[in-house]
Amino acid sequence: xxxxxxxxxxxxxxxxxxxxxxxxxxxxxxxxxxxxxxxxxxxxxxxxxxxxxxxxxxxxxxxxxxxxxxxxxxxxxxxxxxxxxxxxxxxxxxxxxxxxxxxxxxxxxxxxxxxxxxxxxxxxxxxxxxxxxxxxxxxxxxxxxxxxxxxxxxxxxxxxxxxxxxxxxxxxxxxxxxxxxxxxxxxxxxxxxxxxxxxxxxxxxxxxxxxxxxxxxxxxxxxxxxxxxxxxxxxxxxxxxxxxxxxxxxxxxxxxxxxxxxxxxxxxxxxxxxxxxxxxxxxxxxxxxxxxxxxxxxxxxxxxxxxxxxxx
Amino acid sequence: xxxxxxxxxxxxxxxxxxxxxxxxxxxxxxxxxxxxxxxxxxxxxxxxxxxxxxxxxxxxxxxxxxxxxxxxxxxxxxxxxxxxxxxxxxxxxxxxxxxxxxxxxxxxxxxxxxxxxxxxxxxxxxxxxxxxxxxxxxxxxxxxxxxxxxxxxxxxxxxxxxxxxxxxxxxxxxxxxxxxxxxxxxxxxxxxxxxxxxxxxxxxxxxxxxxxxxxxxxxxxxxxxxxxxxxxxxxxxxxxxxxxxxxxxxxxxxxxxxxxxxxxxxxxxxxxxxxxxxxxxxxxxxxxxxxxxxxxxxxxxxxxxxxxxxxxxxxxxxxxxxxxxxxxxxxxxxxxxxxxxxxxxxxxxxxxxxxx
Numbered sequence: 109x110x111x112x113x114x115x116x117x118x119x120x121x122x123x124x125x126x127x128x129x130x131x132x133x134x135x136x137x138x139x140x141x142x143x144x145x146x147x148x149x150x151x152x153x154x155x156x157x158x159x160x161x162x163x164x165x166x167x168x169x170x171x172x173x174x175x176x177x178x179x180x181x182x183x184x185x186x187x188x189x190x191x192x193x194x195x196x197x198x199x200x201x202x203x204x205x206x207x208x209x210x211x212x213x214x215x216x217x218x219x220x221x222x223x224x225x226x227x228x229x230x231x232x233x234x235x236x237x238x239x240x241x242x243x244x245x246x247x248x249x250x251x252x253x254x255x256x257x258x259x260x261x262x263x264x265x266x267x268x269x270x271x272x273x274x275x276x277x278x279x280x281x282x283x284x285x286x287x288x289x290x291x292x293x294x295x296x297x298x299x300x301x302x303x304x305x306x307x308x309x310x311x312x313x314x315x316x317x318x319x320x321x322x323x324x325x326x327x328x329x330x331x332x333x334x335x336x337x338x339x340x341x342x343x344x345x346x347x348x349x350x351x352x353x354x355x356x357x358x359x360x361x362x363x364x365x366x367x368x369x370x371x372x373x374x375x376x377x378x379x380x381x382x383x384x385x386x387x388x389x390x391x392x393x394x395x396x397x398x399x400x401x402x403x404x405x406x407x408x409x410x411x412x413x414x415x416x417x418x419x420x
Numbered sequence: 421x422x423x424x425x426x427x428x429x430x431x432x433x434x435x436x437x438x439x440x441x442x443x444x445x446x447x448x449x450x451x452x453x454x455x456x457x458x459x460x461x462x463x464x465x466x467x468x469x470x471x472x473x474x475x476x477x478x479x480x481x482x483x484x485x486x487x488x489x490x491x492x493x494x495x496x497x498x499x500x501x502x503x504x505x506x507x508x509x510x511x512x513x514x515x516x517x518x519x520x521x522x523x524x525x526x527x528x529x530x531x532x533x534x535x536x537x538x539x540x541x542x543x544x545x546x547x548x549x550x551x552x553x554x555x556x557x558x559x560x561x562x563x564x565x566x567x568x569x570x571x572x573x574x575x576x577x578x579x580x581x582x583x584x585x586x587x588x589x590x591x592x593x594x595x596x597x598x599x600x601x602x603x604x605x606x607x608x609x610x611x612x613x614x615x616x617x618x619x620x621x622x623x624x625x626x627x628x629x630x631x632x633x634x635x636x637x638x639x640x641x642x643x644x645x646x647x648x649x650x651x652x653x654x655x656x657x658x659x660x661x662x663x664x665x666x667x668x669x670x671x672x673x674x675x676x677x678x679x680x681x682x683x684x685x686x687x688x689x690x691x692x693x694x695x696x697x698x699x700x701x702x703x704x705x706x707x708x709x710x711x712x713x714x715x716x717x718x719x720x721x722x723x724x725x726x727x728x729x730x731x732x733x734x735x736x737x738x739x740x741x742x743x744x745x746x747x748x749x750x751x752x753x754x755x756x757x758x759x760x761x762x763x764x765x766x767x768x769x770x771x772x773x774x775x776x
Contacts (some may be wrong), residue, residue, distance in 0.1 A: 311543035318498055318538075319558040319607070320530035333548050408548055409591040 127390045135379045142377040186380035195384045206365035210350045213289035221293045225300020247294025256287040256360035273362035284361040292346035299342040303335040344400035348393040446472040451509035460719040464490045466671035477648035479658030482668030488651045492617040532562035535608035537618040541600035545592040551603045552588030562611045577606040598629035615647045670726035677752035685775045687754040689731045733765040
């Protein structure tokens with residue numbers, strides 16, 4: 109098992125190299141001059157050349173990339189073109205906010221989505237099932253930003269229960285977290301329902317019933333545990349997406365997260381920050397996936413056995 | 421709603437309103453089970469009567485789709501509803517009508533007084549729990565005991581079916597089909613039930629393993645003095661394990677009796693056909709002798725005798741009226757108009773006299 113985890117972590121290295129290379133080259137070869145962005149409207153040619161030299165932009169592309177990587181490995185991700193602050197500081201200020209928002213949103217989606225999906229499956233075609241499935245359809249198809257705006261109109265401007273922006277108390281996370289979670293919630297509910305519907309028709313559920321077990325025990329211990337693999341997969345993917353895809357929600361609610369930072373920096377050609385942001389997101393995405401794979405092994409002894417044999 | 425009323429009027433509270441032999445353990449009367457799909461109603465079991473005595477083992481034989489499994493599952497009300505529905509009948513077990521038992525009572529009986537061995541051991545064990553824990557689970561459900569006692573008893577059960585205790589913590593995927601069926605058997609005997617419903621317990625296994633599992637079942641049956649309802653389409657298995665046999669066709673019993681009665685002198689044309697379709701070791705046979713035709717469509721059953729369309733001896737009367745079971749001597753019952761003397765069928769009588 110440890111060997112498996114180690115192997116996966118080592119595999120992260122080529123992934124991150126690839127990701128950084130792609131992002132780096134996109135930013136280098138697309139139009140737009142970071143020097144110009146930095147100097148503003150009026151500048152002399154001398155100042156321009158001096159700045160260009162200082163930013164190291166006169167070096168060939170590959171040299172710049174290798175330099176960046178060598179520095180990055182030592183923990184130096186450069187300085188932001190935009191603010192001249194170290195990139196690490198920029199990220200450190202934003203990343204926790206994004207993680208907090210995503211974690212709260214995912215918690216909400218899991219705590220509501222899985223029970224709702226289970227009830228929908230065990231009471232197929234009941235009122236609960238129909239309502240939650242229509243709700244899930246809305247959840248999947250509704251654009252995030254629109255829902256966010258509607259929540260602001262109703263609960264912030266209208267009822268005044270929660271603030272629409274600013275990050276000061278626990279109240280300010282409620283609306284953005286709900287907005288961010290709705291999509292995942294809908295996906296998790298649907299996945300739980302369909303996976304449960306499949307499992308509760310299995311023979312071993314009939315065996316469990318023939319043992320005289322209570323329906324609740326059968327549903328949770330025997331059915332849900334077996335239905336968890338696709339649910340866990342969905343949760344993992346949604347979690348990953350919500351980390352990187354919170355841009356719209358962060359924008360609507362003026363949430364100081366990494367998504368917004370990323371978009372600002374892409375607009376201003378702030379290459380060091382963009383690459384670092386993408387690297388951080390890619391790393392988190394990979395680690396979440398690794399956690400999911402470990403969770404598979406925990407859930408299913410057959411997968412556990414595969415990991416063990418792969419080790420030899 | 422109507423169906424429920426029918427059940428209630430037919431079965432007053434308390435013990436069976438019928439005269440039962442004192443050693444009767446399970447008494448199924450006029451059981452009717454239907455499966456309702458969007459288009460059709462499948463009449464799976466149509467007025468089935470069946471009794472099993474204490475310590476007795478009964479073989480329920482019939483071809484696929486005859487309603488054998490439905491009958492067994494009905495006893496513990498394990499039929500998936502929807503689409504299945506027990507529309508009429510009574511199932512008396514130790515003075516209780518199972519069809520009117522409350523869910524809590526039903527759970528007490530399931531696994532402890534009546535247990536089930538399902539057809540396919542590959543799928544009837546939960547893949548994510550160890551086999552020992554799955555056996556211990558049924559023990560904990562019905563007996564008050566500590567974790568250690570449960571573990572010990574489950575281990576005893578494994579040893580009883582010939583699996584070393586050391587494999588307690590292994591998972592179903594680490595067992596072969598035959599071993600899995602042993603685990604299922606261990607699970608079914610864990611709470612010393614009065615009755616085991618075995619639904620084609622060897623069908624999914626290969627022949628050598630079949631023999632082992634059957635031997636194990638016969639052995640345990642003797643040792644534990646448990647009654648057994650053995651569902652199979654293999655007459656050889658019945659002869660090996662059972663005391664009595666009931667032949668099922670299109671949702672009803674067409675012939676029943678002791679092994680000697682039915683096997684030596686099968687009376688019903690269907691039973692005769694079943695025996696006739698088994699190739700003999702002594703004669704050289706070019707081709708098998710199947711029963712011609714198909715079982716009737718269970719959504720539109722024939723008016724009269726369900727076997728009439730395939731029966732070589734059938735006459736017009738057979739197709740017109742429903743046939744009741746009549747005695748053919750001893751405990752031997754048969755559902756056939758020819759044996760009631762309604763019409764003459766000398767060829768059939770010759771077959772019967774000749775026996776096997």
